[in-house]
Amino acid sequence: MSYLHExxxxxxxxxxxxxxxxxxxxxxxxxxxxAKNRITALIGPSGCGKSTFIRGLNRMHETVxxxxxxxxxxxxGEDVYAENVDPVRVRRKVGMVFQKPNPFPTMSIYDNVxxxxxxxxxxxxxxxxxxxxxxxxxAALWGEVKNKLKDSGMSxxxxxxxxxxxxxxxxxxxxxxxxxxxxxxxxxxxxxxxxDAIQDLKxxxxxxxxxxxxxxxxxxxxxxxxxxxxxxGAPGQLWEFGETERIFSNPKRKExxxxxxxxxx
Amino acid sequence: MSQLRRPMTGRFKRRRIMDRAMTFAAYACxxxxxxxxxxxxxxxxxxxIGVWNARFFTQLPALFEAGGVRxxxxxxxxxxxxxxxxxxxVGVMAGIFLAEYGDNILGGTVRFTADTMTGVPSxxxxxxxxxxxxxxxxxxYSAFAGAVALAILMIPIITRTTEEMIRxxxxxxxEASLALGVPRWKTILRVVLPTALSGxxxxxxxxxxxxxxxTAPLIMTIFGTYYAISKNIxxxxxxxxxxxxxxLGGAPNPEVVKVAWGASLLxxxxxxxxxxxxxxIFKGEGAKF
Ligand SMILES: Nc1ncnc2c1ncn2[C@@H]1O[C@H](COP(=O)(O)OP(=O)(O)OP(=O)(O)O)[C@@H](O)[C@H]1O
Ligand SMILES: [Mg+2]
Numbered sequence: 001m002s003y004l005h006e007x008x009x010x011x012x013x014x015x016x017x018x019x020x021x022x023x024x025x026x027x028x029x030x031x032x033x034x035a036k037n038r039i040t041a042l043i044g045p046s047g048c049g050k051s052t053f054i055r056g057l058n059r060m061h062e063t064v065x066x067x068x069x070x071x072x073x074x075x076x077g078e079d080v081y082a083e084n085v086d087p088v089r090v091r092r093k094v095g096m097v098f099q100k101p102n103p104f105p106t107m108s109i110y111d112n113v114x115x116x117x118x119x120x121x122x123x124x125x126x127x128x129x130x131x132x133x134x135x136x137x138x139a140a141l142w143g144e145v146k147n148k149l150k151d152s153g154m155s156x157x158x159x160x161x162x163x164x165x166x167x168x169x170x171x172x173x174x175x176x177x178x179x180x181x182x183x184x185x186x187x188x189x190x191x192x193x194x195x196d197a198i199q200d201l202k203x204x205x206x207x208x209x210x211x212x213x214x215x216x217x218x219x220x221x222x223x224x225x226x227x228x229x230x231x232x233g234a235p236g237q238l239w240e241f242g243e244t245e246r247i248f249s250n251p252k253r254k255e256x257x258x259x260x261x262x263x264x265x
Numbered sequence: 266m267s268q269l270r271r272p273m274t275g276r277f278k279r280r281r282i283m284d285r286a287m288t289f290a291a292y293a294c295x296x297x298x299x300x301x302x303x304x305x306x307x308x309x310x311x312x313x314i315g316v317w318n319a320r321f322f323t324q325l326p327a328l329f330e331a332g333g334v335r336x337x338x339x340x341x342x343x344x345x346x347x348x349x350x351x352x353x354x355v356g357v358m359a360g361i362f363l364a365e366y367g368d369n370i371l372g373g374t375v376r377f378t379a380d381t382m383t384g385v386p387s388x389x390x391x392x393x394x395x396x397x398x399x400x401x402x403x404x405x406y407s408a409f410a411g412a413v414a415l416a417i418l419m420i421p422i423i424t425r426t427t428e429e430m431i432r433x434x435x436x437x438x439x440e441a442s443l444a445l446g447v448p449r450w451k452t453i454l455r456v457v458l459p460t461a462l463s464g465x466x467x468x469x470x471x472x473x474x475x476x477x478x479x480t481a482p483l484i485m486t487i488f489g490t491y492y493a494i495s496k497n498i499x500x501x502x503x504x505x506x507x508x509x510x511x512x513l514g515g516a517p518n519p520e521v522v523k524v525a526w527g528a529s530l531l532x533x534x535x536x537x538x539x540x541x542x543x544x545x546i547f548k549g550e551g552a553k554f
Contacts, residue, residue: 060443088446091445095444096444098437098440098441098444100437102435102437102440104456105438115442115455115456116447168445169444169445172445172446
């Protein structure tokens, strides 16, 4: 089902998206608009294709051998799957934070943050210092690491590592930031810090966040998409999409209601 | 009475005896495995340490009295160093290829070839290089020809360890880099390789240690001379510690044979040193992910 009518000026517009792993169809004709400077939460039971979907937005899906895609993903009106579009450029505009914190093990905290920008134009040291401080601040990590920027990124706790990964993504200055259950491996306090950071990001970025945590979805997001599979082995679908408040208070479909009220999933 | 404590019945006793016996057997076999190495090292040390003096390190070999092995030391460094200069880049790059781009027929072929190459007797490699390099350069034995032979022995080992080490790098780290918009080749160079580096360097050291003692393929490529060695790496015979051991060890004069023991000790220490270094590097940096 397609929910293209609700948002007038989307940054990303997904049209009739089908995604495959080899012969297996993981997602079936998804249509969605993602609003600028808003937070869109994606929820749904395990295996319904949420991760697959967001990996389709920044062309990470195609790094999986045998993976295939049909349909359109328009970023500022331009199809990222059009011929002669460089996936590297797409990924610089659509950043991604993964479920498991994955800082680069050989790099210091400082180098982790600037890992993605070092390959573009040359930056002056002072410029890099500024970027590191700003993005670590945005990720609510600066205070904890400002005195040990030269330490390995691996020396941080899991929650700190995840915020480091957020800072690293911000440093590239993407338009859209995709987050795949960024807090699922973390304790409540780290989760809170990450949620706060996400709220702040909204001012300058568009955020899409996958979460299994209903409170988190209703707390942080403006729009919510519910993904669902009808039966084992069937492809996932976007079952319902809309403003978060409506999805949680007045869902149109029974499965959505069952899921958000915790009756299954 | 406790459920766990039971009277020592026959079955229980038998099980305990069996357990003890197996543990003992395992320890005994482990000890047996390290005896040859320890024995060799001690034996060579006792036999060889006596000739280690200034003359041993600075003189050329003599035929009728105890000389030195200066040319062998230099030749070993020269030939092994040269072979590493050829073999390490080729091996590491082949390993990168196999790990990152090798899931196809070409990769399978390279992998199979490398595995087969590790089993080819080194003397056959020597004969091959004799035919291909020595005979094609006007029959000239040279340090270069020797280095080619050793590189051929080294490359498959480096290739396979490099591939293994790169495959150990978690995919999540590759994905993190790709998702930042770092191109694939730069991801390999800046993120994957540094993460696998200590393992790759370990493989390199072990392969160098492995070829440092090679003798057979060198007879046919650098020839092995008693005397001053050629200054031109592309022309003129040279020698190594291993070849000097082979030649001096068979000399009729017992004073000369002692020099061969001294050279053996030096060679063993070089090889052990390289292996130890390899272990240290891996231990020191191994636990990165
Ligand atoms: N690399 C892969 N190769 C083959 N099939 C895959 C791969 N990744 C995911 N799938 C399949 O695609 C479907 C959707 O998976 P996906 O990971 O997108 O679900 P999800 O909604 O993110 O689940 P979760 O909430 O558990 O993270 C599943 O059936 C899964 O088995
Ligand atoms: Mg997922």
